[in-house]
Amino acid sequence: MDVVTALEALGGQGVALLDAIHSGQLDRRRLIDLGHPLSTAAKWTNLAAIFFGPTRSRRRQAAAVAAAREGRLSIDAMVVVDKHARKLLKDAPVDVWELRAELCALTGTVDEIDRAAAARVRDLNRRVTDAEKKAFGRRSLKGGKNSDAQGLRTVTVTLPERMMADMLAPLRDTAGRLRSDNPLLSYEQAMADAVVAHVSGGAGPAAPGKFTPLVVIGLPDWAKLQHNEGDETVFALTDGTTITGAELVRGRMAEHHLVGVYDPVEGPVNLYRESRLANTKQRTLLSAETILCPNPGCTTSAAECQVHHLAAWKFGGDTNLGNLSMACKVHNARNDDDPDDPPRNGRLARAPGRIVFHPPDGRPAETNRHPIRELSAAGLVAVGRC
Ligand SMILES: [Zn+2]
Structure with missing residues (x-):
């Protein structure tokens, strides 16, 4: 078996690996001898004890294992699932095993599962009284004591x-x-x-003019907020954070600009060829639309992004909403701007209702699946909430 086949075979076998560890075919010593660091060996043996060890919730444990097997989760994906499940607060509305089973059914890359699981657990924890206070207790500054080979500390x-x-x-x-x-x-x-x-x-x-993040709110939610009914609704801010209706109402309203969501129609905010630079109104709409840079896997918030011309300005692209998107500095610079050049890094484009990324190798277009983007203006419009 060549190494690529071996890796492929191992890919979806998180459950089988944990089973082998739990049944004693593989132990910590053996994992270390196979070249894994102690930290990995410890993580996997602990995980095997969770998914196969004794528990009072045997049925739900079996359901989680079945979901992970069914979804062919890798060992890394299962590590990620457990990492987030552990952060479920005590009084949350679901049991930790129900949560593990739910998270084991997530699909996507490990990074996508990581973010989706974090968002889901965050959502559940928000419903716990004093959740913020409990989480605040976990604030920390760690490290700074060990020097690396160049004498640097972190x-x-x-x-x-x-x-x-x-x-x-x-x-x-x-x-x-x-x-x-x-x-x-x-x-x-x-x-x-x-x-x-x-x-x-x-x-x-x-610096003068402190940055104020914008809160993206669908119109039905806006109405609920006005009537103090939107306590648990979660809104996205253009700096990549989230806030609940209760927090917004509790005196924070004045600190944020609020953006109602509407279908961004072309017309009133287009600049055509008058200016290469987008105006504030356009930046506002584009930030509300994306929340994060639209490149798959990117976590740079719209607040830190630049305005990107989808058809490049130098090739005649207009400074119109339909031809613009927010993109982080890195992805803006890496974008394949010249349609006549062979694809190198891929390019952003506007598909109906959203910005997509076309990979350079011709694979189907991808989107940034970060969970917070479901709360973006494009996300709200897509699920028909307004
Ligand atoms: Zn980016």
């Missing part, structure tokens, strides 16, 4: 999404200024310099 900061977005916004402003002073700085380098500058108090005055 810290990881964990915060509720809104606090993180609020903390990063001024850092991004500072990083932007540092980069316009020194174009050789990469984005990551500039962000690191910005952190140091802010912590040491040397960041200078804050």
Whole structure:
């Protein structure tokens, strides 16, 4: 068996692998001898104990295993499922085994399952009283103690999404200024310099016009909000975070601009060939439409994106909504702009009602399946909520 066939055979065999570990055919020592790091061996043996070990919910455990086998989940996908299932808060409306069975039925790449599972568990946890307070208890700053081979150290900061977005916004402003002073700085380098500058108090005055994220709301939900009935409805913000109706009403309304959702008709906001740069109105609509960069797997929020011409400006593309999309800096730069050049990186295009990515190898068009995008204006229109 060649190595590719071996990898293919292993791909959908997460359940079989865990079964082999649980039945003793494979143990931690053997996994390490096969070349896996201790951390992986430990993770898999713990996972085998969860999916095959003793539990009071044997029936639901069997249902989860059956779903994972049916969906041919890889071991990595099962690791991801369990990682999120563990974050279910105690008073959540479903039992953890029901949740595992549900998450084991997810399809897609490991990254897609990762994000869909995170969104689902988040959704369930929001319904727990004091969920935010409980999650807030898990905020942390870890690391910073070990040097790598180049003498560098790393810290990881964990915060509720809104606090993180609020903390990063001024850092991004500072990083932007540092980069316009020194174009050789990469984005990551500039962000690191910005952190140091802010912590040491040397960041200078804050840039005027603090960024305000937009909240995307379907019209029926807007009506519910006005009547204080939309407490549990979850809305997306153009900085890639989410907020519930209750949070919005609880005094945060004034901090955000609200965007009602409508079908973006062409006409009033088109600039044709007058200007290469999109206007604020267009940016607003495009941000509400995508929430994130539309490239599959990309997590850059619309707030950090650039406006991208689907048919390039230099080839005669108009600055009209139908020809525009938000795209992150990387994917904007990588896009195959010249329709006459052989495909290299693929390109974004507008399909009915959404932006799609055409891979360079001619595979069918893909979309960014990040769960938050279901709350984008395009997502809301697509499911007919307005
Ligand atoms: Zn991107």
